[in-house]
Amino acid sequence: MRRTFINHLTELAKENKNIFLLVGDVGYNVVEKFENHFPDRFLNVGVAEQNMTSIAAGLASEGYHVFTYSIANFPTFRCAEQIRNDVDYHNLPVTVVSVGGGVGYGSLGYSHHAIQDYGLIRMMPNFKIASPGDLNEVIGVLNYLTSNPQPSYLRLGINNENKYTVNKKNIVPGKWYPLPSNKGREDVVLSTGTSLKWVMNNIERFKNKDIFTLPLWGIGEKKKQRAISRKFSSIITVEDHLYDCGFGSWLKESLNISGTNRSIQSLALPIEATNMVSSEENILKKMKIYN
């Protein structure tokens, strides 16, 4: 996913002269493509995520659309206040990019497990969360974000080089996208982010259900969810994130706010996952159903 991200960002930056990439000393052998093409719109700020995020706010206030690039929780939790005060409050076009959303860095342990990041970012009033499920959605959300510069979080998985969805030139915030294999069923699975890979690897569990993705969401998209969800009898949300304050919780809040008391099940990680050191596949086996 990260290579697709850099390749497409580099292509977009050829036309869009405002795109600026900051990296927090990660991305070796990946980000060089952008740096080589646009040395005047690239900086490695060093291992200093607080500074990186505030620098991004400063650059953005001068007209740049800045991407801050790091891994796991480093570009989010380490600099949460800079995201809140400097980026979100000033409503500046900064896209925080994290590689390794979920438990892609499973064996590296808790410090590298980004399983609370939705909870943090979805509290930011101006932020959009872009969580692509496959390579096509990486392209689609990037097209949207660069056409609509605003505070945003791009959560990229590792070990996910698949294409499950169809090409979407532009992704619409809050919209659910069906997989091509869907058959118009009323029982559906709604996945966000790289947990789509887990859904596809465990497709026998969902054999009588259609699969949808929701690659772009946030506080601003809550109101749209009632009309969309009304079409379906049952919904199972899937995420590689803790259940608490995650994607499924977001959808449930959205529907309750809108006055619908629809029952939704969520497949998400339990608190016990915070003590696991294992492969992504093994940790995701611990996902539980939350009613």
Place this chain on the structure above:
Amino acid sequence: MSDKVIKKLANKIRLDLLKMIFNSKSSHIGSSLSIVDLLVVLYGKKIIKFNPNKPNLSDRDIFILSKGHAAAALYAVLANVGYFSKKKLLEYGSNNSNFMAHVSHKVPGVEFSTGSLGHGLPIACGLAVAKKRKKLPNYIYVINSDGEMAEGSNWEAILFASHHKLDNLILIIDYNKLQSFGSVENTLGIEPMKDKFLSFGWNVYEVDGHNYNSIEQALFNCKASKGKPKCIIANTLKGKGISFMENKVEWHYKNPNKSEFDLAVKELTL
């Protein structure tokens, strides 16, 4: 602008901020009084390139008050140099006002909201990089408090500014040597501050932060030197200008009562 005129402006601003803080029953009068003379040189002597009639002019310098708790001083200065009517200052700290008691970017002339310490200098680094990449000749000015220098994010920015030779960045440290609970020395000592900045690769100037000529000269020196970011260590007095508040830690939070207010007004209007 002569020293006599600038002193008169400083007194007006001290009187304005006293009224704002007294009326709103808010804090940080000592911190606000501490930076008035720095602000009147920057704005009153037009060291900063600004135009209140065109606040978003691309060819402008940018000022960030990182010690956002001294908002009253900045608002009073911005009103006095023409960004908005002085009547607006009466809204300070009141319900539903944009004039919140920590610096707000919703107030004309304010570039960035602050309040949580350690944000202004890193943002300024981004602005300084942007001005350089766009080949714009503008300067970025930041005022930090001395207690604020305990924030680690400042030191990330200090390293960064030096590494990238951000000579369009001028940091002024309001070194009144008192923070909210007591002295900087007893809380988390910062000395030798000048040596720290020199070793991080900055040019450093030390001045009396209430001497207009010294402040102005240091700012000229900052602009004249190339290749490094610049720091002015401004030795100031917390509560400067109101005798019974000077160098008293309690005036970080304390709000003047009516008799203290009257006494302060009398001192400032002598």
